[in-house]
Amino acid sequence: MKAVVKDKPQPGITVKEVPTPVFGANDVLLKVSRASICGSDLGLYDYTQAYAGFAKLPRIPGHEFAGEIADVGANVTEFVKGERVVAESVIGCGQCKFCREGQTNLCVNFSIMGMHRDGGFSEFTVVPSRHLHRLRGKIDFAEAALIEPLSVLCHAIFDICRIEPPDFVSIIGPGPIGLLAAEVARASGSNRILISGIEIDKERLELARRLGFRTISSTETDSVKETLDSTNGSGADVAIVAAGSGQALVNACDMVRQGGKVLSIGIFAKPVELNITNLVRRQISLHGTFASNWKNYEEAMNLVEYGKIDLKPLITHHFPIDAATSAFEIAKSKEGCKVQITM
Numbered sequence: 319m320k321a322v323v324k325d326k327p328q329p330g331i332t333v334k335e336v337p338t339p340v341f342g343a344n345d346v347l348l349k350v351s352r353a354s355i356c357g358s359d360l361g362l363y364d365y366t367q368a369y370a371g372f373a374k375l376p377r378i379p380g381h382e383f384a385g386e387i388a389d390v391g392a393n394v395t396e397f398v399k400g401e402r403v404v405a406e407s408v409i410g411c412g413q414c415k416f417c418r419e420g421q422t423n424l425c426v427n428f429s430i431m432g433m434h435r436d437g438g439f440s441e442f443t444v445v446p447s448r449h450l451h452r453l454r455g456k457i458d459f460a461e462a463a464l465i466e467p468l469s470v471l472c473h474a475i476f477d478i479c480r481i482e483p484p485d486f487v488s489i490i491g492p493g494p495i496g497l498l499a500a501e502v503a504r505a506s507g508s509n510r511i512l513i514s515g516i517e518i519d520k521e522r523l524e525l526a527r528r529l530g531f532r533t534i535s536s537t538e539t540d541s542v543k544e545t546l547d548s549t550n551g552s553g554a555d556v557a558i559v560a561a562g563s564g565q566a567l568v569n570a571c572d573m574v575r576q577g578g579k580v581l582s583i584g585i586f587a588k589p590v591e592l593n594i595t596n597l598v599r600r601q602i603s604l605h606g607t608f609a610s611n612w613k614n615y616e617e618a619m620n621l622v623e624y625g626k627i628d629l630k631p632l633i634t635h636h637f638p639i640d641a642a643t644s645a646f647e648i649a650k651s652k653e654g655c656k657v658q659i660t661m
Contacts, residue, residue, distance in 0.1 A: 322642045322659070324430060325376035329364050336378070339436060339446045343391040343429075348405065348445055348459055351439040351459040353383035354634075355649040355657045356467065357493065357562070358585065359491065362433070363646050369588050373433045381407035383438025384453065385460030385661075396449045404619075405438065405464045406449040406469075407431050408609045422449075423473070423609035435541040439642065439661045449613045454623040460636070461622055461629045465657055467494060468618040468627065469631035470583070471502040474558075476617060479581040479603075481556055483507030488545045488554040490514050491561030492522040494656050495583055499558050500531050505626045510549060514541040518652050525655055528591050529631060536569075545573040553578060564590035576600045583607055608660035632656045 341347045357425040359379050361369040369538030373516035383403040385477040389395055397403070409429045410422030419426050431437040436444070453462050461585045476480050487503045489496050490516040500511050513526045526533045534544050545554050559566050562584040570580045571592060580602060580624040597604060634654030639661055 319638050320363055320661075321378045321436075322376070322380070322639065323376055324362055324373070327365055327370065327375060331379070331642060331646065333361055333640055336440070338442050339444045341379070341389065341391055344446055344448070344613050345391045345394040345444050346387050346397055346403075346447050346450060347389040347393060348385045348403065348443050349388040349437050350383050350385040350440060350443055352385075352463040353659050353661070354463045354467070355645060355659070356508070357495070359432065360650055361643075363583070363650070364568070367588060369433075371621040376430065378436035378440050379432040379442070380437035380439035380588055380659075381433070382463050384465070385438075390441060390447070391466070397447055397450060402453040402462070403450045404453060404465045404615065405431065405443075406451070406610075406612070406615060407466050409435065409446060411463040412448065414448045416644055420613070422611055437628045439639070441639070447550065451612075451619065454619045456623055460633055460658065464494075464498075464629045464632065464656060465615060465618045465622070466501070469610035469614040470607075471495070471498045472614040473618040474581060474583060474607040474622070475499070475502045475506060476614070478607045479556060479579050479605045481506045481508055483509075485555035486510040486512075486545075486549050487556045487558065488512045488514070488570070489558045489560055490536075490541065490563075490570055490625055491567040491584065492519050492526050493560060493561065493652070496558070496560035497522070497526060497632060497655065498531070499560055499583070500526065501554075501627045503558075503619055508617045510548075511538060511645070512545060521653060522655055523636075524575055525631065542569050542573040543608065545632055549575070552576075555579070556581060558586050562586050568592065570602070571597060571602060574602055576603070579603045579605060581605045581607060599652055615620065616654065633658060636660055
């Protein structure tokens, strides 16, 4: 089968023929239809510091994918050949305290598709059956390949940092995660959402405007001042950091109101220095959030199935697997929004 392979500890990927994977008794062999490129895939592609010691090479990347079941293991009874499914990205051990409590994203023995085990940038991949979800209704494979990142925002906003209808939400970073954060915030009832980005985000800010969100370029306008001015000086109820920038996190802490909440989703390449005394005296809650759990995938599909969120506008490019390098380069350039690979 064809697969995108990260086989060298240096920037780049290769597309090559590899053996079709062997699956176990509790696994499903999945024929992948669509897979989306995530920011973490770009980190692995460039082999940045944050991923050099994290991913296990050689590896087939990709954790945002969906497809059709090609075969099932001997112990799998809940799925049959031909069913359309989406896979979870974090594979829990099923035995630790967190897995037993339904928090597989915090599993002490977790592995991530495309990082620690082969992922979805291939014609076939293997997924434990307990980490699969049947696609709902008319959700197609292109939309399904965005259910994983949408589930991440469902976990972040429904479980970690609740957003209420009156809240003013300031989002730093107009990439796919930032736009999905805005969509989930709006689905939660907030109609006061401000998205900020920098000069390179010009096209993504335009997409955000087309989606009905208010935007600013922080290259031209101070995002902290704009947030304060928009809230009569009080600050945002919730500030969401959807960019791996230390300055973005600092700005979020400065733009949030007293007693407000900062939600950090971005992965940072190096430690960030914060004025913790400022957080303490203003009673600001700083939340981290990681991945998602089984119920969040179901929540994500509900939002799409019932028309609360339209994922199609976020998909701006798609490439055949043979052109995977071009797909990664487009994603790196931030031209458009979500880039997908078709098998």
